[in-house]
Amino acid sequence: MLIEIEKKSQTYQFEANAGEKLLYAGLRAGIPLPFECATGTCGSCKARVTQGEVDEGWSEAPGKERFKVVKREILMCQCSAQSDCSLSVPTKIVAFRDDDINPDHHIGVITQYEKLTEDVLRFNVEIPTNISFHAGQFFVLQAPEVNGFRAYSMVNYSPGTNQLEFIIKQNPHGGLSKWIFDSDRTQEKLELFGPLGHATFHPDESHDLFMIAGGSGIAGLMSILEYGRQVNYFKNRKASLFFGVRTPADFFFAERLRAVKAQFPDTVSINIAFSNAPPTAEQLSGNDGLIYLQGMVHEHALPAVLEGGGNVMHYLAGPGPMVDALIRPLILKSKIPVHRVRYDKFS
Ligand SMILES: Cc1cc2nc3c(=O)[nH]c(=O)nc-3n(C[C@H](O)[C@H](O)[C@H](O)COP(=O)(O)OP(=O)(O)OC[C@H]3O[C@@H](n4cnc5c(N)ncnc54)[C@H](O)[C@@H]3O)c2cc1C
Incomplete structure (x- = not known):
């Protein structure tokens, strides 16, 4: 199917396969369409159908709650074309970085599966070809x-790899969460599309990094730290990480974080905030180089x-309410320019 997208005086054309989500088809063709979650919740990929027929997909998608049906407003991440179509996109279409990688569809196999805490799982997915992605990006995954x-952010970083490492926080009522936590899913196949996302780290931008993660929000920030470590970025640049979890028993990736701190003791600072319990006596001794705190992560990070x-480039990742609680004070109180804040809201 031929899809034409119009935005003011610009027109973009691309082919979409039968059943393929319009957003994914456009991004695959290198068109810089607007999106954030790419999975139906945020509403950023809104478009209006001006000609042709579409299958709207997920009818209860929260992202289109306020959309006007009479104006044929749709979520491009949920719709597929049933004929050639013309769409208009109200949001600004902004070109990505020159070195961005066009996302694509893959079939992957789960190769590693490990519980990190009571409700956090780590798993690896092997895809058939080597790909590149920017540190901080994510893939969208579909389970049988x-x-x-x-959407899940990659934890690992490598300039070319067929291994994608993810963590997933258990959501007792979640479809994919239930599927993956129910039993060891090693050797199960998944559909994937990516890489996606703009909360990315690029050494050539030469910023210090200030990063705040809540729970599984640490995933993409681990990828950023790993890339920085590999290219010795923190030899000359500072990085501060604030990572919030509920209790010491919920803290994961301690070894990896200690290793980054040990490699760059003078430039990297890693702060772990426990919202529901105090740090242990051993943690407070300061022997492992990390700083342990009690309270909500944003309360410690903002000052x-x-x-x-x-x-400084600021990175925020984790539950939507945490990211929302940070964006306003960062921009309005601390006067951080909007382009110096990159975030992923885990909705
Ligand atoms: C950019 C980004 C990166 C993220 N990275 C991580 C991460 O690294 N680790 C982590 O634990 N969480 C991450 N999240 C959050 C994670 O994506 C959600 O927690 C997850 O979608 C919950 O899925 P579920 O199956 O457990 O819950 P459910 O409540 O079953 O599903 C929630 C989501 O699944 C999709 N969905 C549900 N039903 C349908 C349907 N019928 N048709 C189409 N779509 C449907 C929608 O996106 C919906 O919001 C990230 C989120 C974003 C936006």
């Missing part, structure tokens, strides 16, 4: 018998933000 794609932002 579970309708729809879900450490440099007013005006300086030459």
